[in-house]
Amino acid sequence: MSRRLLVEAGAVETRLALTENGAAAEFHVRPAGERGLLGEIRLGRITDSAPEMGAFFVDIGHATPAFLKKKDAGEAREGALVVAEVIREPLSGKSARISARSPAALAAAPLAAGRTAPALLRPAPPFAALLARARGVSALLVAGGEAAAALRAHLPGLAVEVAVGGADLFAREGLADDFAESLRPALPLGPTGRLTLDETEALTAIDIDGGGLSPRAANETAAPLAAREIRRRNLSGQIVIDFIGDAPAIAAGRAALARALAPDPLKPDLAKGDLGGLVLVTRRREGESLQRSLTVPCPVSTGRWTSAAHLAADVLRRAESLARHQPGRPLLARAPADALALLESRADVWRGLPLTLEVAAFPSREVAVMVRP
Known part of the structure; x- marks a missing residue:
């Protein structure tokens, strides 16, 4: 499969699109110049343990202690210094997760000599570099010369092409409509139906309205569309899909969903069984969702606005x-x-x-x- 990463490095925000065989597979938006915390190498000190969770808490200089599972801690014990890589950013009030056994953390151990914890030993790579490595892309197209130079330094051996022209890389590459579609709360399904996606603080609910389709046809049509949008929008946590019709129609939709989720690199977990057509998908959190990247809490009412x-x-x-x-x-x-x-x-x-x-x-x-x- 051919994977390509488009990076539109603007003055205010950076938009990224991952394409697979020319089709949009993922969208991500980050503040311009932000590296985030993912991939940082930190020197920290274990301050507390949580035996019931099989984990330690580590002061790495962030606002809250980082979470270190014992299987990622090597021989470290409470009070010890650890060189660790941030492998999950702090999101929705949760602490950052770190590992002292990742290849990057092990390679950076000499940088801790003579340092006092907590300390930053190596800043995080650009998010685009992390995404390119994680997805195994073969080429990058970058709008922004400085961003392209930085990515070449982090991704030696990968083809990094500088886009020529205006700032709207998505429009020039034919992805503007796909991006806009993945910001809409509802998508058309069949002749008159729709698929509605409602992202809340607790979970994401996906509702199927079959319109003129039979329940089985609606479920089998909606399942790959739902899987596509789960990945494009970077939805994570608990995702509940409400399939319609009788047991055979629901089972057909569930089977179609399992097939459609299989290529997702984050390997979503499809729970066994259903509750009256409600099927639960759990997807690992990897940064903010597309919607949350573009919105902030509304200052005058509930919900969020652009x-x-x-x-x-x-x-x-x-x-x-x-x-x-x-x-x-x-x-x-x-x-x-x-x-x-x-x-x-x-x-x-x-x-x-x-x-x-x-x-x-x-x-x-x-x-x-x-x-x-």
């Missing part, structure tokens, strides 16, 4: 694309006030664009960029 950073990045992508096709024409961008405030604070990144900013009159979290009349 972050100022993502809106600002969207303005820049649209403005650069429009300026490329309409050279010399003055541009106007309308966006929510918080997104414009972020852009105004980063005027250096769009100084070359003939762009005027204006607070949007519409109440929704949307942006518009146009040629000024």
